[in-house]
Amino acid sequence: MSIFSSKNFKLLANPLNLENPVTVQILGICSALAVTTKLKPAIVMGLSVIVVTAFSNLVISAMRNSIPPRIRIIVQLVVVASMVILVDQLLRAFVYDVSKQLSVYVGLIITNCIIMGRLEAFAMGNKPWPSFIDGVGNGIGYAIILMVVAFIRELFGSGAILGFQVVPQSFYDAGYINNGMMIMPTMALVLVGVIIWIQRSFNKELIEKD
């Protein structure tokens, strides 16, 4: 089996658009919305989720034939929880301020439905390497939505990107003010709604039947 056969490439590329975990599978919404006021925590969160999905997929897939079906949820939760503890300790050691901003949402990666969903739907029935790729793909699909939402919210909400002021002072002098609504948590929901709207008007097959 080659490392990047076309089948594996599909596993990586599909979650970016047609099977996007956030906008199509509707998984992992909680953290997708809560950490997106600024771009930097969104990027850190996206990376953490990529790492956790990829490696817990890999581990569970390697163990899949020896897990008794009745207690599989608990086994999965333990594996995911250990991955999240690792990520959490790393974040605290290297990017303490971002880790403070993310607060409980790092812990909530454990119950992030993307991870449980992929474990159940993919890793339990596939070999370790494709599972790993599937984890990376879904993590990236999640991270992309996070970054788009965070980019829009930070740009219009505080006139900055990654903390650097991009809206020039002359705009403010001319009467431009930051849109305070964008900082509010509810705007994230509306933005994701609009992203879904745009995505589905380009991909007609995703439109829901009544």
Added chain:
Amino acid sequence: MQEIINIFIRSVFIDNMIFAFFIGMCSYLAVSKTVKTSIGLGVAVIFVQIITVPINYLLLEHVMKPGALVWISDSFKDVDLSFLSFMVYIATIAAMTQLVEMIIEKFSPALYNSLGIFLPLIAVNCAILAGSLFMEQREYKNIGEVLSWGLGSGFGWMLAIVSLAAVREKLRYNKIPAPLRGIGITFIITGLMGIAFMSFLGIKV
């Protein structure tokens, strides 16, 4: 006593799990199609919440906090197990949902049949884990406050899901642009409901 009531009111309206923190969104969006099922899930969430949050609080206070193990022996006073909190919380939650499910099945088959499918789902509902994580982060002082937070957060979650379900039931008769149908419009409605909930900001008992 006043503090306990205050925590309850805050956790239902101001720090509402859904509208202020987006916690428990997955099942919130997936199950809110009819009022009846969302009431079932809401009750199950409250039920599990008022059991797991106090248990996790006791575990945190007497096992995991730095120096919490002194009650066994003085030599444990430097032990800090708080890095294990995620693992302990999720284990408690998974074990408790399993236990609650078995108890309900044995003693109240009618309730089991109405909650049945939702109970196992709750183990992976972020609202439950977040209840315990916020409990740790906000450093509540005694078991009464913790219980009030557990009850309030569960109740707030139920309030949110039942009201969304009521809106969605009416929505079926409306003409919505095709790409927005289903999940897209649900997001936007939740956003608008969140704006309505913002009017509770600043209420204090």
